[in-house]
Amino acid sequence: MVRRTMVHPHASTSGVLPEPACLLCGMLIPNTRRSEFPDSGKSHPLLQESQWKSLWKPGLEHLLVPSREVENTFTTNFPRLWSCLCRAIxxxxxxxxxxxxxxxIQDRHLNGSYYVPNDPTKARISGKKDFPYDGRVFTRFYAASIKRQPREYKDKTIGYVVHAHCWALFGQVEGLKLRDAGLAKFVQVCRKYWKDHELWQIYSDFDRLLYTSTMDIYRNPFVLPAIREAIDCAKIEHFRQSSCFNNLPLELAISICQWVCPITDYTEDDIKNTRNLLLVFGWELPEWFWRARLNSHLHLFFELDKASKIGSPADWQLWLNLMSLVADRSRFVSTGLANRERVLGVMLALEKIYAD
Ligand SMILES: [Zn+2]
Incomplete structure (x- = not known):
């Protein structure tokens, strides 16, 4: 994967305030203008999503919805919107x-600060443009530097930023001890990691967006509609023909399928041919056949635990659907899997720092 990083003055001690960056994926939050993403009124980009459209009422001070709803929403209208939806620590x-x-979280207002709902189970998806600040509902904070805090931050509330979707993904990785270590330790470990690694830059200007929209870091790493589609399509029963080859010895059926679909570097055509073979001849291949072909990618599909118990040979359609998501590199990137793989890689590195 090609890194698109820029060295930047995140360690500023005076003058320029640090830009917010996600502690989990290391991406600088894009500096979008409020004319692009209005954070109030009915033009708020999240209100364009059908599930929330009807919630808007003029004069509403804040429109808060369960944060889980925002975490599980794939925002279609603005490809980069997810990268501005954040929590603070x-x-x-x-x-x-x-x-x-x-x-x-976007262009600075309130003297360079940002604000977030106090309640971690809530997400603000619109409200009044100018509203009296209420500390019982919101926290106003300055984006903390991953390195040293600037002098201007003395006596001010600071907060580390994490993408709402990266935080949700963090919650899905099995066996992470860092998750139970407490937030102070979590911040310490993340800062240690990013002190030795460059942050990632996402460009905010529209031309760049068009040019780079197929690049990996532009994709939401948590909500991947292609995976949901792969799972849903596999639930549709396909009509299998009855044939004299149905009773072929399993070893022979496996040999034919191994010849049609190699363990690595299989193509879309290989997958299509295997699918046709299984549809026509009704063979049930053993689980090891499939695992061998998806082995290095299985950890990317945490959705499987909830949606389907993969593991039985009868799940052949699901196995093939998932293989087709990883077979082609450009598809792997455009679906968000490449960014998920990158962010999971950071999380495993954080876990290692914590364990050492
Ligand atoms: Zn992130």
Missing amino acids: IKESDTKYRLTGINL
């Missing part, structure tokens, strides 16, 4: 931090 003392809810 507010520093209360060196050992005490708290996680907030979700808000759109």
Whole structure:
């Protein structure tokens, strides 16, 4: 994967305030203008999503919805919108931090600060443009630097930013001890990792967006409609023909399929041919046949645990659907799998730092 990084003055000690960056994926939050993503009124980009459209009422001070709904939504209208939807980890003392809810983090206002709902189960998806700040509902904070904090931050509330979707993905990785380590430790481990790694830049200007929209980091790493589609399509029963080859010895059926679809570097055509063979002859291949072909990618599909118990040979359609998501590199990138793979890689590296 080609890295698109820029060295930037994140360690500023005075003058320029640090740009917010996601602690989990290392992406600088794009500096979008509010004319592009209006964060108030009925033009708020999340209100364009059909599920929330009817919730808007003029004069509403804040429109808050369960944060889980925002985490599970794939935003279609603005490909980069997900990268501005963030939570903050507010520093209360060196050992005490708290996680907030979700808000759109974009161009600085309120003297360079941002604000987020206090309640981690809530996401703000619109409201009034100018509203009296209420500390019981929101926290106003300055984006903390991953390196040293600038002098201007003395006596101010600071918070580390995480993408709402990266945080949701973090919650899905099995066996991470870092998740139970407490937020202070989590922040410490992430800062240690990013001090040695460059952050990732996403460009905000529209031409760049068109040019780079197929690049991996532009894709939401948590909500991947292609995976949901692969699971849903596999639930449709396909009519299998009855044939004299139905009773072929299993070893022979496996040999034919191994010849048609190699373990690595299989193509879309190989997958199509295997699918046709199984449809026509009704062979049930053993689980190891499929695992061998998806082995290095299985950890990317956490959705399987909830949607379907993969593992039986009868899930051949699901196995083939997943193989077709990883067979082609451009598809792997455009579906978001490449970004998911990158972010999961960071999470495993964080876990290793914590364990050492
Ligand atoms: Zn992130």
